[in-house]
Amino acid sequence: MTKEQQELLSAYFDGMPVDDMTLECLLSDEEVMKEFAAMSEIRAGIRNEIPEGVDFDALSEAVALEVSREPALQQRAANDTDAVPHDEAEKASRKRFSRMWHDLGQIAVAAGVACFCVFGVQFWNGGDSSSGKFAEQSYLGHRQRVTAAPVTNTSVSPVVTAIPDGSGKLTGSYNTKSQYYREAGELEKLKEKKNRELNTLDAILNDHERVLRTVGM
Amino acid sequence: MSEQDADLQLVRLVQRGNRQAFNLLVKKYQYKVAGIAQRFASNPADVQDISQESFIKAYRAMESFRGESAFYTWLYRITVNTAKNFVVKNAGRGISVDVDTPDIEAYDGSERLHQGDNPENILESTDVKRVIKEALQALPDDLRQAITLREIDDMSYDEIADVMGCPVGTVKSRISRAREIINKKLTDSGERLKGNA
Numbered sequence: 001m002t003k004e005q006q007e008l009l010s011a012y013f014d015g016m017p018v019d020d021m022t023l024e025c026l027l028s029d030e031e032v033m034k035e036f037a038a039m040s041e042i043r044a045g046i047r048n049e050i051p052e053g054v055d056f057d058a059l060s061e062a063v064a065l066e067v068s069r070e071p072a073l074q075q076r077a078a079n080d081t082d083a084v085p086h087d088e089a090e091k092a093s094r095k096r097f098s099r100m101w102h103d104l105g106q107i108a109v110a111a112g113v114a115c116f117c118v119f120g121v122q123f124w125n126g127g128d129s130s131s132g133k134f135a136e137q138s139y140l141g142h143r144q145r146v147t148a149a150p151v152t153n154t155s156v157s158p159v160v161t162a163i164p165d166g167s168g169k170l171t172g173s174y175n176t177k178s179q180y181y182r183e184a185g186e187l188e189k190l191k192e193k194k195n196r197e198l199n200t201l202d203a204i205l206n207d208h209e210r211v212l213r214t215v216g217m
Numbered sequence: 218m219s220e221q222d223a224d225l226q227l228v229r230l231v232q233r234g235n236r237q238a239f240n241l242l243v244k245k246y247q248y249k250v251a252g253i254a255q256r257f258a259s260n261p262a263d264v265q266d267i268s269q270e271s272f273i274k275a276y277r278a279m280e281s282f283r284g285e286s287a288f289y290t291w292l293y294r295i296t297v298n299t300a301k302n303f304v305v306k307n308a309g310r311g312i313s314v315d316v317d318t319p320d321i322e323a324y325d326g327s328e329r330l331h332q333g334d335n336p337e338n339i340l341e342s343t344d345v346k347r348v349i350k351e352a353l354q355a356l357p358d359d360l361r362q363a364i365t366l367r368e369i370d371d372m373s374y375d376e377i378a379d380v381m382g383c384p385v386g387t388v389k390s391r392i393s394r395a396r397e398i399i400n401k402k403l404t405d406s407g408e409r410l411k412g413n414a
Contacts, residue, residue, distance in 0.1 A: 007393040010389070010392055011374070011393070012223065013245075014220065014367060014374065015219045016223075018226075027230070027235065027237040033240070033244065038396075038400045040245050040247070041248070042349060042399050042400065043368050044248035044249075045345055045346050045348075046349060046350075046365075049248050050345060051251040051252050051255045051261075051264060054255075055261070056247055056248070059265050060240070060243050060247055063240070063247075063269055063273065064236075064240050067236050067239055067240070067273070070277065072234035072235075073231060073233070
């Protein structure tokens with residue numbers, strides 16, 4: 001060790017600042033470590049601080065050995081920082097996943113209700129329209145027959161379709177007014193039923209909107 | 218930069234994974250730590266155990282050291298707590314208790330003084346002190362004054378420079394030289410403490 005190096009080490013021992021790189025260089029030098037230990041010993045000797053009977057060789061070696069078995073602090077810190085965010089990330093991921101399914105469920109419910117409403121309203125409104133469009137659109141086949149025909153054309157005259165049966169008599173299928181009136185009665189009942197269902201749908205929609213407002217979607 | 222800052226710099230290195238920095242802190246403070254332990258346990262083996270355990274605890278707790286107090290103050294507290302626990306654990310009850318238990322405060326460690334000193338080590342440390350004292354007395358005046366002001370009066374280099382009326386660089390050189398001479402005397406006399414040979 002040169003005189004300059006020794007002076008630097010001595011001054012560092014007394015608190016002179018050195019940069020981290022210099023210090024790490026000093027720490028990696030075994031001779032420096034011995035010099036530093038000697039300076040500590042001299043200081044303790046001058047200050048009469050050396051306890052009697054203690055084997056400082058064994059002490060420092062035992063501590064160094066024990067410390068070498070311990071994980072380096074940076075590694076430990078890295079492990080800790082890895083571990084904590086990993087758990088948190090997993091929790092967050094689970095939460096996001098759960099939230100996503102929750103949202104999708106709500107969207108599906110909302111879409112279902114919306115479809116039901118659109119088709120339901122079209123269905124019921126179609127029954128009242130004079131355009132007869134609904135007769136083509138309705139998916140409720142048996143209702144189509146019942147509801148669409150009389151409403152689409154109220155001016156229709158009774159039609160008799162005569163089919164010769166070979167006996168001289170005509171057997172007929174009567175599309176008479178009474179039949180229309182009968183069907184019109186059914187229509188009134190269906191309208192009432194429709195209104196009840198629409199009210200129910202409104203209630204469902206209102207309820208769903210309230211839920212959506214509550215969850216902040 | 219004070220010694221406190223120098224210690225903090227070493228602590229930061231330890232916290233970044235440099236174990237050798239911790240070994241340097243051990244070399245620096247092992248005498249003081251053993252001195253504290255000796256107040257609680259007179260048996261040198263116990264003093265050694267307490268000191269060792271204190272350093273290991275300090276290493277394990279190093280992450281939590283934020284530099285709000287001096288490193289030595291922090292180490293001092295760890296050592297005192299370790300020593301108190303050691304004493305209570307070995308006081309015949311066979312159990313370890315927390316350091317704040319009143320029993321610990323009431324415990325008189327002096328009862329155990331001088332029960333199992335190792336004569337060889339006592340002689341060794343006594344001889345080391347003697348050699349150092351002799352080497353100190355034999356130093357040239359300017360070197361002796363510089364090292365005495367530093368080690369006994371705990372003055373900074375600037376203060377020593379003021380007292381001695383010389384540049385700080387000269388103070389630095391004189392102190393380094395004084396240490397070198399004393400170290401050589403110790404090595405030549407063969408009274409070097411174990412671990413520093």
